[in-house]
Amino acid sequence: MNLQTNVLIIGAGHMGLVLGSRLKFLNIDYLILDKHKHVGDQWRKRYQGLTLFTPNKLNRLPGFYIPHSQGDYLTKDEFADYLSEFALHHQLAIKTNCHVLRVTHDGINEFSVFTEHGVIKAKQIVLATGAFNTPVKLSNRDTQFLQLDLEQLQKMDFKNKQILVVGDGASGRQIAKKLNDKNKIYLAQGKERNLFPEHILGIKTFSLLKWFGLLRLPKSFKIAQFLKSRDPFPDTDINNKVLLALGVDLKSRVVSVGDECITFDNGEKLAPDILISAIGYKDGFRFIDIPQLYKDNNEFDISAAEMMGIFQIGRPWQHNRASGLICGAEFEVENVLEKLNRS
Structure with a gap:
């Protein structure tokens, strides 16, 4: 497999899929890669009994139906199936079972993405692996x-x-x-x-947070900083x-x-x-083999990466509380699209 694309999206979670659907609508060449065998497997393979903690109305992907669940909240498998249906509905360009091993840059304007099945050339890369990729x-x-x-x-x-x-x-x-x-x-x-109450006056608390606009407050606001600290x-x-x-x-x-x-x-x-x-996750970006994108302490330099053409999406508190949530997909995708157009 030796391919070439304009925008390569690494990760077929909800952010990667929504971004792919928007790029397809805008007639921009793109390709989504995912290391799992099927779309949604990153959820199916998580621990038994896992449920989302956001109400179903907040888990709706843009332009798609509100997902339904047997219980109060979507199970991991129900949401995995919902992602699969979204990808199928939009006929997205996805290569599954395709693990990214290494990413290099030619120093001018093109990335080489090495996978188990060959090399893919790309002008821009979006890291849509989410916050839960390396336990x-x-x-x-x-x-x-x-x-x-x-x-x-x-x-x-x-x-x-x-x-x-x-x-x-x-x-x-x-x-x-x-x-x-x-x-x-x-x-x-x-x-x-x-821990905050699941309901306030009979309404799901997350729905109230969205209704009052607290999920979209920029992370620089004091109220947002207070929420993040707690x-x-x-x-x-x-x-x-x-x-x-x-x-x-x-x-x-x-x-x-x-x-x-x-x-x-x-x-x-x-x-x-x-x-x-169960102490959390860490970033797994060492497959990006571009030395100038790492600071002296080996931290990934996202500012330098964006100047080169590598962008992140779906990071917790990337812009606000909703950045890492499903309901934040539409805003985060539009933000990335602006950066893609500028670079």
Whole structure:
């Protein structure tokens, strides 16, 4: 496979698909690459029991129908199917099962994108891999207990195990609750978490945030900075009181991982059967082999990248609270289109 395109989009999540649909409408040559076998697999392969926390009306992709779910919120598989339908509806140019290995630049105006199936030449690149592409592991050392990250929990068919979940964000709490009925669960907590009510006066809180315009406030605004600093997420029956009532044992912050046991900051130790790292994700941009796009501390320099023709989309708080949400796709895509037109 040796192809050439104007705009190469890496990632067939909701942002990449919406951007592709707009480029097709504008008759701009584009191609979407995704490492998974099918559109939506990045959601299908995530942990069992995962649901979105935004109401279905906020998960509507531009120009498409409002997704429906069996429960109050879309499951990961329901949203994966919705993405597949969107791609099929728009007949988007997508190459799946195509893992990007390396990206170089000729120093003038063209990128070479090396994949397992050949090289693709592109004038511009959009990184639409999202915020959830490389799970962070608590430890890389060999231990007597099994260590798993968020990409290794698709089935979660554990039984009669002592499981320590490290990280009490929305994912960690959902996992602890899901596994608790057949196992002994410990949840290690770090900083104080801010959960907001799922409903206010019978209305989904996220719907109210959108209605009052808080999701679209520029990140430079003080109110937006306050929201970002607190990093709240909805309480879908995953607060401490509920977890304790279910029998989940809440632990303090983990300070070290030994060969046989985990040590918490209060000196307590635990030797679990399984350690699940739910401490978040990190950027995985090392496949971009362009040395001048990295700062002295090896941080990816997005400003320098944009000057060369590489753009990001769908990053949390890239412009506002909605930047990383499905309901932010239309704004984020138009923002990228302006940059593509200028470069």
